[in-house]
Amino acid sequence: MLTHLITAEQCASCRLCCNFHRSSAWETPALTPELAERLRSRGLPLDSRPDGSITFALRFPEDAPEDFCANCPALDSGFGCTLPRELRPVECRLWPLRLMHTPVGNLGLGLYDACPALSPEVREQVIRESTSAMLPALRRMANEQPCIVRPFHPAYSIIWEER
Ligand code: SF4
Numbered sequence: 631m632l633t634h635l636i637t638a639e640q641c642a643s644c645r646l647c648c649n650f651h652r653s654s655a656w657e658t659p660a661l662t663p664e665l666a667e668r669l670r671s672r673g674l675p676l677d678s679r680p681d682g683s684i685t686f687a688l689r690f691p692e693d694a695p696e697d698f699c700a701n702c703p704a705l706d707s708g709f710g711c712t713l714p715r716e717l718r719p720v721e722c723r724l725w726p727l728r729l730m731h732t733p734v735g736n737l738g739l740g741l742y743d744a745c746p747a748l749s750p751e752v753r754e755q756v757i758r759e760s761t762s763a764m765l766p767a768l769r770r771m772a773n774e775q776p777c778i779v780r781p782f783h784p785a786y787s788i789i790w791e792e793r
């Protein structure tokens with residue numbers, strides 16, 4: 631949704647969103663059943679979470695420490711995400727934004743503060759667009775796929791909150 635502000639090239643050289651610590655494996659993107667079917671047929675390993683949502687399976691060695699990192703199986707370490715845009719999970723298309731519960735439990739929109747593509751100007755523009763034109767689509771996404779609304783995380787600034 632923000633490719634006019636943060637380019638595929640910037641993300642391909644960063645890949646922060648596509649690499650998961652063992653302790654943060656819960657953050658892998660949720661897939662709708664339809665998308666999961668299409669990704670499975672491309673040979674990507676998938677897994678289900680305890681809440682029933684489907685996500686990518688990460689490969690960690692048995693004795694890997696909590697800070698051991700694994701790539702999303704759709705990531706090519708030289709090229710970046712190998713999925714065409716229409717096959718990317720909605721959470722990936724939103725980055726560096728994330729729908730989340732605010733500390734008081736409202737629906738909120740968080741902006742990942744450590745995203746290196748967020749210059750002060752880009753940050754301002756992301757906030758402006760996501761809290762105006764994008765809001766109806768974001769609300770609809772939260773209703774249609776509640777599991778993409780994540781718990782609050784202090785690495786994000788809440789830039790919009792439903793009251
Ligand atoms: S942190 Fe920002 S630049 Fe890095 S992959 Fe995510 S959205 Fe792209």
Ligand code: SF4
Pocket residue numbers: 647648649659702703704705706710711712713718719722
């Ligand atoms: S699907 Fe693509 S953008 Fe999303 S986490 Fe995997 S490699 Fe990254």
